[in-house]
Amino acid sequence: MTPPASGSDTVTAALLIIGDEILSGRTHDKNLPYLGRRLNELGVRLAEVRVVADDRAAIVEAVNAMRARHQYLFTTGGIGPTHDDITADCIAEALDRKLIENPQARAVLDARYGPEGLTPGRLRMARTPEGAEIVENPVSKVPGFKIGNVYVLAGIPEVMQGMFESLSHELVGGPPLLSATVVAALPEGDLAQPLGELQARFPDVGMGSYPFFGQHRYGASLVLRATDRDRLLAARAELIEMVRAMGAEPEIGDDPA
């Protein structure tokens, strides 16, 4: 999809997914789609994602590249109790802060595990860069943290989602991107030219074409995205006419909301 022209009010975010288990194909990431959808509802556009191994140099480099370019950076993974959980160390290094035992985090862990249960491994989970604030974890208590524009969240999807919802009120978004979908049972190769012409007339409405093949049908989902509802509806009306003129009855999907 051609992105709609981004105004200076566009707020963007990046996501850094940390973990060998994602790169090996063993674990399928579910955090990207969740964050992409939820951020957009809040007026924040997920603009870049990276996946790196549990490797210190790779994490530090990605954190610094991404936090400089976007209003928000979220990381997922690597904040558990074991030796391979090195995210806090890497964030401290990237931001050039000391790694400390965070008193807020320590208090949560004390309450959660008690003096006997607080093993050296679990105590690792109290470490944050100096100056970080904790992000509450309504699912399993052990918190994430936030420092500057970097939010450090868990990798387990249920926990990540809980943490995200507990911080989401802090995010300041721009106008959310509205979308409208028109499904056409036509070959994408036939749609390409008229769709490109329509795009040229609506530079402020992003238009994407996503072909599908099934056993009994094929065609393309044509997705329009814009921050201006009237322009979105105007483009959709023309798109519907375009598809009809090509001899197919369009299916009209999710209403712009």
Next chain:
Amino acid sequence: MTPPASGSDTVTAALLIIGDEILSGRTHDKNLPYLGRRLNELGVRLAEVRVVADDRAAIVEAVNAMRARHQYLFTTGGIGPTHDDITADCIAEALDRKLIENPQARAVLDARYGPEGLTPGRLRMARTPEGAEIVENPVSKVPGFKIGNVYVLAGIPEVMQGMFESLSHELVGGPPLLSATVVAALPEGDLAQPLGELQARFPDVGMGSYPFFGQHRYGASLVLRATDRDRLLAARAELIEMVRAMGAEPEIGDDPA
């Protein structure tokens, strides 16, 4: 997981996923897990993944950063017939080559669509950087292409997989990373310290801990990875003893193969 010490014989690859529809959460990527697993079987480690929007500057920058660092770069998405399919243009720009009508690709499209079906949109799919070779598409014919160490593949998973399998014989890998899994019904916070000690004694065996929570059980999957089968088995034997010494009966997963 702490990556096993990488020798100079480690072959790495990167994956660039191109498409707004992935970033918006609308489409869930399935290509990363497939490529991560298949590359590893071929002795190639997927070391870095990025997801970018259908945005020319973002694609060009990512292509140049990633192709310089890894033996192989794969891209997925953006090679269809519509105006938002700009991957070929971006690869040409990144590699500073002219974008041409590729005669091999044109021949495939002629055979697939015939003179009447070859719309201007479909003809876009014959464009590659000068000097590129096509990658066969056994699923829907329209080819991908390869130039230098960059392989440009489709985004639709079935098509991407077909293209990958048709090029996989070209890849020259190092020794594949073998893995072994031991599942322990123990809290990760208790496992952390002895596992860290085991890791310290086996620097050549990567050890990762992936906690899980279910309604009726919880624990951690402990995953060992190494290129040396004997060292992997030695580490696994010690890990099994470690879990038993902690009072749990380990479940032993996939055998190293």
